[in-house]
Amino acid sequence: MSREDRAEELFRSGFNCSQSVVGVFCDDFDIDFDTAMKLCECFGGGFARMRLVCGAVSGMGIVTGMALSRGAGEGNTRAAVYGKVHELSEKFKAHNGSIICGDLLGINKDSKYDSKPEERTEAYYKKRPCIECIRECVRLAEEGLSDHINKDN
Numbered sequence: 001m002s003r004e005d006r007a008e009e010l011f012r013s014g015f016n017c018s019q020s021v022v023g024v025f026c027d028d029f030d031i032d033f034d035t036a037m038k039l040c041e042c043f044g045g046g047f048a049r050m051r052l053v054c055g056a057v058s059g060m061g062i063v064t065g066m067a068l069s070r071g072a073g074e075g076n077t078r079a080a081v082y083g084k085v086h087e088l089s090e091k092f093k094a095h096n097g098s099i100i101c102g103d104l105l106g107i108n109k110d111s112k113y114d115s116k117p118e119e120r121t122e123a124y125y126k127k128r129p130c131i132e133c134i135r136e137c138v139r140l141a142e143e144g145l146s147d148h149i150n151k152d153n
Contacts, residue, residue, distance in 0.1 A: 063141045
């Protein structure tokens with residue numbers, strides 16, 4: 001099964017968009033899946049359903065950091081990480097028109113925040129671009145970070 005298919009499967013099983021993108025790369029970086037899911041949970045719905053940066057795009061940024069950052073190691077890798085995040089986000093934006101969750105969902109910017117996720121039904125999946133966004137972010141991460149991820153996963 002491809003990473004894109006696995007990410008879609010994660011989303012359909014109840015994980016949010018950010019978790020679904022990051023979850024399929026955990027093995028590449030020896031990251032515990034449960035810990036990754038906890039760290040990424042707040043990014044769903046455009047940061048806690050505030051409809052800001054798309055959670056899938058945020059997940060792609062997290063994967064970029066896992067691939068390129070030295071973390072607490074010697075040397076600052078921010079420029080490399082930020083540069084790659086900009087590049088991948090611009091590709092996503094060129095295809096989708098925005099990296100903002102509310103724009104992608106066509107939600108009025110004046111809508112009040114609601115922290116309660118909607119029930120996942122087939123109608124929910126059909127009316128939202130989330131699965132396509134998740135799949136695209138996984139693909140962009142695979143392509144853009146191919147020298148830094150395990151091609152066998």
